[in-house]
Amino acid sequence: MTALARSRARGVQTLALDSPHRRNALSAALVAELTAALTDAGRDTDVRAVVLTHTGTTFSAGADLRDPPDPDALVGLLRTVVELPKPVVARVTGHVRAGGLGLLAACDIAGASTASTFAFTEVRIGVAPAVISLPLLPRTDPRALARLYLTGERFDAAEAARIGLVTAAGDDVDAVLEPVLDGLRRASPQALAETKRLLTARVLEAFDRDAAQLTALSARLFASPQAREGMTAFLERRDPEWVV
Template sequence: MNYETLDIAVAAKVATVTLNRPQLRNAFNETAIADLAMAFDELGQDPAVRAIVLAANGPAFCAGADLHWMKRMAAYSPAENEADAMRLAAMLRTIYVSPKPVVARVQGDCYAGGMGLVAACDIVVAAEGVNFCLSEVKLGLVPATISPYVIKAMGEQAARRYFLTAERFDALEARRIGLAHEVVPMEALDATVSAIARALAANSPNAVREAKKLVRDIAGAPVDDALLADTAGRIAAIRASEEGREGVASFLEKRKPSWLST
């Protein structure tokens, strides 16, 4: 597929989806939203892809919404505004529930809706000097569609502060509150992201997919009889799966599992 707002490359079982509107600080509009939704849907179904990196060209990772798009939205009817917001919400969910693990490579500032993109990813690596900001309230708006992912990533208490103040905070603060997993010098960003992507691509594709779903389903669930039965059922099913049997056999036989040769 050709995408108007993205560059996509696949190498060594890792797909890199690069936001490519550097002249607009990679702000997104309806075209960028549609491109991202389609790209992650297709890559999520591609058996040749085992991990996805979300990156960006230019000095900024993503400045949020394109101002031209926002001006058009101001003239929308309530129904048109809701439909437009649902397209953004659906795109973020596509990233969040992608069966392939997603690593965000954050090389530049990330504001507003851009933070939703980052928070929807599984692993976030940011360069030193990157700033983050939930700037919506400065414009009389709220970060509604991105809130499920941002609150999960940074926690309720941090969200209380940064949703309300629209303060900028740096990459080290992002790591402290849980939004970023690693903060590295810019010159180490590519090597760090590549090492994580290689590790993801080397694991059982089925186990990675199920482990990602496990976190989504179990986080916050009460530890009751239903949860015990659920988790017992999951491990029983994956032990009996083709990759589960192959993984255990390859470990016992001291050989590489079959998914490393495909």
Template sequence: MPSELVHLELSDHVATVTLDSPHNRNALSRQLVGELGERLSTAEADPGTRVVLLRSAHPVFCAGADLAEAASDTGADGPRQLVSLQAQIAGMAKPVVVELGGPVRAGGLGIVGAADIVLAAESVTFALTEVRLGLAPAVISLSLLERLSPRAAAEIFLSARTFGATEAADMGLITRAVPDAELASAVEDTLNSIAGGTLQGLSETKRLLNRDLLKRIERDGEHVARRSAELFDSEEARAAMKAFMSRTRP
């Protein structure tokens, strides 16, 4: 049986969920996404937990889709799993704080978009690279289009350029960028502030904040999952993914 890719620690009203899949830089394999959903469910059910912290055990937070897995998958179950994960994060009664100490690419930004508060070190970079692989950020658009202005979304979706944490904060993708040396203390302060809330206060406030996001996921989730599967299975995308994985030009 494969080793555990996502860990959970419960302590002092905080559930810490840690991504730990170094062999593929926390790419969104079915195992990782499935375990992440399970850990979040456990954290939500824990009566002592007020807030969930999601972080990485390694320098990269998430490299995006697991292309090796996607190349051999022709169904929509994988995209549906990521739709469900975004809905779970946004719909949890307990706030989810993401700590970004390293880069995030493509599908990993769906986790960022669905989270309630995202703190990033200033050195962190982001990129939505789907267009370079014959794909579109279909599934993660569910959460990202709720966070970004239409102009910002168009520019970063279409250009696939890399941008930094300060710009990400300016466009609404993350909550705040802080100096690298101050990230841990900023996260601790945020967790302590949230943990001072009551369960009812936190859950009802999340309900207000994420109402429109959850409506979008319910309305469009199945459509974007199916479209994502079609794109991954297309001749153009398969050639581009093969070229990318072999580090050659398509």
């Protein structure tokens, strides 16, 4: 059963995470399906840009704790977004948590509604935002990220824009993104591909340098006793044993 809705209009391919009953959590199946859909869009000469959005009230709750993706597969998805020769634009009208923030950071441009909220919740279940740091660290304010990584606290769309996690926020996200999509439709496909290559060079350096180390860290932490306790506590809707 597909967890991804597809549509196209005037050269823009829209891919919508479409598993609202699971808060669009990144399962192994969804990661594989989204990676394949992005790859197809990158090869399609009729596609000028990709919009990545969602159904329901959550863009993505992060990794699906019941069916988590392999860390290497998540790296592959994030790298696919960054390397795609077409601009990828995130359209967010809901909440984003944990691994969903890595997907957001991998996009070239991101618009969020003022109703959206964000949080790096990994530390609260005993793991770290390891793999998603590949696109996040080169693109986001480091002092702000230190606080948000270490505390897991929630923040709003205005703060997300201030620290560089999203490009812009507004009450009407479609109004925010309308001039963006108009600009992309007016741009030469060759120019878009080469300009994106310039903009993503530092991000791809992080992938080349750090991906193996961070996937190993992610796998080690998810297999740890504290992560098992944290994930169990989350699913049981209680505080983990370390909360004081």
